[in-house]
Amino acid sequence: MAQNAVFGINSNLDTQDIINKMVSLEARSMDLIEAKKQIEQQKLSSFQELKNRLQTFKSVVTTLNTESRFIVNKSSFSNSSSSDSNKVVDITTTSSATSGTYSLIVNNLATETKIISEGFPTTTSEVTMSSLVVTVGGVAKTINVDSSNNTVDGLRLAINNLGLDVKASFLNDGDDTNPIRLLISGNLTGASGAVTVVNPVSGIGTGALSGIDFKTKQYAQNASFTIDGVAVSKSSNTVSDVISGAALNLQSAGSVTISLSTDTDAITSKVSDFVDEYNEISLFLREQLALDPESEETGVLFGNFAVQNLQQILRSSISSEVTGISGDYKYLSQIGITTESDGSLVLDTDDLSEALIDDIQNVSQLFSSKGTVTHSSVAY
16 A cells, blocks of 8 residues: 655754755855955955055155265354354255365345335325336336325335335334334345335435435345355355355354264164164065964965065165175175064164265165166266
C-alpha cells in the first residue's frame, strides 16, 4: 500500500535555521566587499597622510635648495663713541654678503622738501591769488586759482591732483585764531626731488604769494656718508649698492663700525629641520611598509611598489655621492649627517660647523639644485 510523506512544517526540520544560514552565506560576499572597502579607505588615508608629509618635507628642503637660501649672513654695528646711544643704521644682508668690518660715518640723512603756509581760520577760508606754480624735480605745473578752488582746501586738492611727487595736507598748530596751515611735502627724498612753489604774478619765490605766505622749513638734500673713508651721496636713506649683499637703512647722523659674518647658527637650524623632517617621513614609511614575521601583520601600504620605490629614492639621496659640485665635500656624511641602522639620520653639529667654516659654498651645493648648459643661448 502506498504511503504519503509530509514535508515542511510538519517534517520536524528547522526551516528557520536553514533560511538564516542561506542568508548568512549570501551575505558573506557583502562582508568581503565591505572589508575590502575599509582596506581601501585605510590605504587612501595613508596616501593622503604621505602626501601631507611629503609637502612638509618639500617646504623644508626649499629653504636649502639654492645657495642664496642656504647661506644666511648676519650683521651688527657698534657706535664709535661709547657715549653715543643713537641708532645710526639698520642692516639687512643676503647670501652674497662678504664677511668683514666697515667704518661708516653718516654726516646727514636724505630729506624731502617741507613747505608750510601761514595760518587760516578754517579749511574753507578764501585764498587770494591768481595762480600758483608747483615744481617737483624740475617738472613744473601751474594751478589757476578760480572760484572752483580758491579756498585752502581747494588749493590742497588742486596740488594733490597735479600728478607730481608732492602731497598737500593740513596741519593744526593750535593757534587761537588761525590754526590751519597748508603743509606741502615732497614724496621723494634727495635733491632731485626738490619742491618749490612760485607765484608768477608777483615773481616772488617761496615768499609772499598775494595773500598767502609760504616758507620752506626743510630743504630736500641727499644723504651724505663715508664708507671706509670713501665719500658717498645718495638720494635715499635706504642704500643697497654700496656694500655687496648688504642694505643699509640710515637712521641718524653718527659714526659706527659694521660687522658682517656668516650666521652658522641659522644654517645649522635649517639643516637640523631637514634631518628632523626626513626622520619623520622615514619613520612613517617604515610603519606603512612593515611586516611582522611573528604575527604576520603588515602595514597599510605593505607591498605597494610606488611607496617602496619612494623609500629607496629617499635613502639613496641621503647616502649617495652628490655629483657635479666643486670641493672636497661630496657626501652628507662628510658634514656630520650620518645614517643609523634603522635608516634615521643623526646630525653632528660640530662637524657641520667645521665644514661651514672650511667651505660654505661647497656645503651649500650638497643641498642645492644645480644645472649646467653647453650652449650660450640656453640658460638654466
